[in-house]
Amino acid sequence: MNDFFSTLNRIGERWFWVLRFGFWVPSAEPKTQNPNPKTNFGNAVHTWIRCCGVSVLCAVTSTIAHAAAPAGHFPTWKHLSSANGDLPKPNGGKNQTSLLVLDVDRDGLNDIVVAERSAAPAVVWLRRDRSGWTRHVIDDGKAPIAAGGTFGDVDGDGDLDVVFGSSGAGSNVWWWENPLPRGDPKTPWARHVITNTQKGQHHDQLAGDFLGTGRNQVVSWFQGAGELSLFTASGNPREATGWSLITVATGLKRAEGLAAGDIDGDGQRDIVGGGRWFKYLGGSKFATHLIDDAQTPGRAEVGDLVKGGRPEVVMVIGDGIGRLKWYECAGDPMQTDAWRAHDLLGIDVRQGHSLQIADINADGHPDIFCAEMTQLANAPANPQSKAWIFYGDSQGNFTKTEIATGIDFHETKVVDADGDGRLDIVSKPFVWETPRIDVWLNQGPTGMPKKSNE
Numbered sequence: 001m002n003d004f005f006s007t008l009n010r011i012g013e014r015w016f017w018v019l020r021f022g023f024w025v026p027s028a029e030p031k032t033q034n035p036n037p038k039t040n041f042g043n044a045v046h047t048w049i050r051c052c053g054v055s056v057l058c059a060v061t062s063t064i065a066h067a068a069a070p071a072g073h074f075p076t077w078k079h080l081s082s083a084n085g086d087l088p089k090p091n092g093g094k095n096q097t098s099l100l101v102l103d104v105d106r107d108g109l110n111d112i113v114v115a116e117r118s119a120a121p122a123v124v125w126l127r128r129d130r131s132g133w134t135r136h137v138i139d140d141g142k143a144p145i146a147a148g149g150t151f152g153d154v155d156g157d158g159d160l161d162v163v164f165g166s167s168g169a170g171s172n173v174w175w176w177e178n179p180l181p182r183g184d185p186k187t188p189w190a191r192h193v194i195t196n197t198q199k200g201q202h203h204d205q206l207a208g209d210f211l212g213t214g215r216n217q218v219v220s221w222f223q224g225a226g227e228l229s230l231f232t233a234s235g236n237p238r239e240a241t242g243w244s245l246i247t248v249a250t251g252l253k254r255a256e257g258l259a260a261g262d263i264d265g266d267g268q269r270d271i272v273g274g275g276r277w278f279k280y281l282g283g284s285k286f287a288t289h290l291i292d293d294a295q296t297p298g299r300a301e302v303g304d305l306v307k308g309g310r311p312e313v314v315m316v317i318g319d320g321i322g323r324l325k326w327y328e329c330a331g332d333p334m335q336t337d338a339w340r341a342h343d344l345l346g347i348d349v350r351q352g353h354s355l356q357i358a359d360i361n362a363d364g365h366p367d368i369f370c371a372e373m374t375q376l377a378n379a380p381a382n383p384q385s386k387a388w389i390f391y392g393d394s395q396g397n398f399t400k401t402e403i404a405t406g407i408d409f410h411e412t413k414v415v416d417a418d419g420d421g422r423l424d425i426v427s428k429p430f431v432w433e434t435p436r437i438d439v440w441l442n443q444g445p446t447g448m449p450k451k452s453n454e
């Protein structure tokens with residue numbers, strides 16, 4: 001049990017499953033299907049964006065965009081919401097801080113985990129059943145959980161455990177132990193402390209092997225001190241003393257966003273976030289390399305948006321207002337001026353707290369999902385908030401579609417929510433109309449393949 005994450009790393013198939021459907025590396029690999037391009041395009045607004053060296057934004061009609069679209073087809077969506085009784089309302093409070101999607105009960109279908117900081121129960125999961133979702137409690141207490149979180153097999157017993165950090169009211173990063181394989185995940189899970197000394201908010205967590213040890217670590221933005229923390233289990237992971245801390249970077253106030261990718265191509269995965277990337281140098285040392293200082297409070301994603309070469313990075317301000325940009329590296333990634341930025345929208349994004357790279361239309365080309373929040377406090381600040389998908393062609397061209405207007409997206413995940421093999425959108429608001437959860441099921445265009453065993 002003390003062999004942190006070792007089982008996960010020994011079982012290649014499970015690791016692949018987590019990579020493919022989890023969000024440690026949500027853009028790890030595009031699918032290679034080649035569906036029929038003769039499709040309808042739903043009601044989305046299409047805009048053709050061409051980025052060749054210098055970012056150029058051209059708004060054209062839907063018809064022209066259709067003809068020029070590199071991907072050739074886009075899914076239609078079926079919107080389900082707890083507001084309509086399609087899903088159970090998750091927690092009972094008004095501050096829904098975190099959302100994860102993972103297969104909690106190992107039945108092959110992804111389930112939804114929601115954390116909430118204003119009321120008990122702090123953490124619940126919605127089990128995906130044959131045709132819907134059923135709510136169960138993970139933590140029946142109250143906990144000041146902040147936005148972020150990740151999952152993985154922390155104790156090496158073959159099931160997925162979840163990790164969340166505390167808001168400024170606390171000083172913790174915790175993990176919750178999945179009762180499987182001997183217990184029932186429908187009964188409350190034990191909560192364990194990873195750290196209880198770092199007073200202040202922990203915003204965003206990421207699991208991965210960034211030290212090259214063959215075991216995964218947990219990375220967390222310790223916003224209370226403007227530091228990036230890395231925790232590794234050196235002893236019993238059920239005890240705080242079983243975890244040791246490496247401080248990856250300091251002096252990064254309000255930094256957020258975490259993603260992983262091999263930025264410099266040396267075979268070792270790097271950490272990306274806070275407008276920067278972090279390269280492991282050995283021992284307890286990391287180097288910090290700046291991509292764009294304006295994205296310090298930005299969400300981050302890494303993926304092969306332009307096929308081949310170095311991976312690309314996408315960033316947008318999660319808690320604030322700023323541009324959604326993707327970055328390609330034309331030279332040495334340790335040199336900031338080697339990073340070339342492309343503005344995807346040409347206008348500011350407001351609280352773009354949801355960002356993900358995934359091949360949403362299954363054409364082999366990674367796409368970008370980004371969505372805004374509607375409300376931060378008592379009144380909606382952005383009643384016309386948007387959710388977009390930018391369909392890529394692996395050459396740096398993107399076709400913009402709008403998925404929703406006026407719905408609060410926070411910590412959204414693009415993942416197969418109903419087990420049909422198509423990537424869906426699972427989202428919740430932070431405070432807007434809470435408690436609430438929404439799912440957009442990918443209906444696929446005609447000819448878009450589904451899993452054969454559906």
Ligand SMILES: [Ca+2]
Nearest residue numbers: 103105107109
């Ligand atoms: Ca399941």
Ligand SMILES: [Ca+2]
Nearest residue numbers: 153155157159
């Ligand atoms: Ca486990």
Ligand SMILES: [Ca+2]
Nearest residue numbers: 359361365367
């Ligand atoms: Ca695609």
Ligand SMILES: [Ca+2]
Nearest residue numbers: 416417418422
């Ligand atoms: Ca699906």
